[in-house]
Amino acid sequence: MLLCDSAQAVGGKLYVLGAGWTQILMPNTPVPMALAVRIRVPWDQSNQPFDVHLHLITAEGAPVDQGEGPVEARARMEVGRPPGIRRGAPLVSVLVLNIGALALPAGSYVWELDIDNVEYAREPFDVLERPQQQRIGG
Numbered sequence: 001m002l003l004c005d006s007a008q009a010v011g012g013k014l015y016v017l018g019a020g021w022t023q024i025l026m027p028n029t030p031v032p033m034a035l036a037v038r039i040r041v042p043w044d045q046s047n048q049p050f051d052v053h054l055h056l057i058t059a060e061g062a063p064v065d066q067g068e069g070p071v072e073a074r075a076r077m078e079v080g081r082p083p084g085i086r087r088g089a090p091l092v093s094v095l096v097l098n099i100g101a102l103a104l105p106a107g108s109y110v111w112e113l114d115i116d117n118v119e120y121a122r123e124p125f126d127v128l129e130r131p132q133q134q135r136i137g138g
Contacts, residue, residue, distance in 0.1 A: 001113050001121040007036040007096040014038065014094050024127045030101030035111055035123070041079040041091040049078045050116050054097050059108035059124070066102060073097050 005018030014036045024031050035054060055072035056064040063070040079093045104127045113121040 001038075001111065001123050002036045003111065003123045003125055004034050004036055005032055006098055007034040009036075009094045009096045012092070012094060014096070022125050024104070024125065025130045027106040027127050027129060028103050030103045032099070032101050034096060034098040035113075037095045037097070037113060037121075039077075039079075039093045039095070039115070039120075041093060043081075043088050043090065046079050046081050046091050049076055051076055052095070053112075053114040053117075055112055055114075056102075057110050057112060059110060064104070064109065071099070071102065 002014075002016060002019050003021060004016045005021075007014060007016040007019075009015075016034075016036045019036065037054070039052075052075045053072065054074075055070060058064060063072075065071070075095070077093060077095070079091045081091065085091075106127050106129050108124065108126050111123040111125075112119060113123075
């Protein structure tokens with residue numbers, strides 16, 4: 001899972017912009033963000049549905065609510081075996097969550113990815129107060 005400014009999933013590939021950041025320097029200001037996710041599915045679990053849950057929590061584990069309920073997304077997925085794939089080869093599925101603009105107060109946050117109610121990945125980030133610039137001279 002990768003935190004980025006925006007992303008697309010096209011033809012089994014991830015296209016990401018502004019990827020890999022871990023800090024926002026503008027608390028309480030709407031900032032666009034997205035999650036690019038690559039899920040590796042074992043051969044013996046292909047052609048079986050599974051539930052995906054992406055959710056934003058504080059570092060203390062509390063759900064983040066932007067006034068309309070928790071910031072989260074849920075999906076039911078199933079990865080099939082394409083024709084001609086080598087027996088036993090792992091299968092890969094990609095998905096993108098473009099969150100839009102979130103205005104978060106200063107603090108530490110974590111995006112969590114759960115698959116079938118089991119934690120699969122975590123992506124932490126911080127929202128920091130912009131340091132005050134010091135004036136030199138009078």
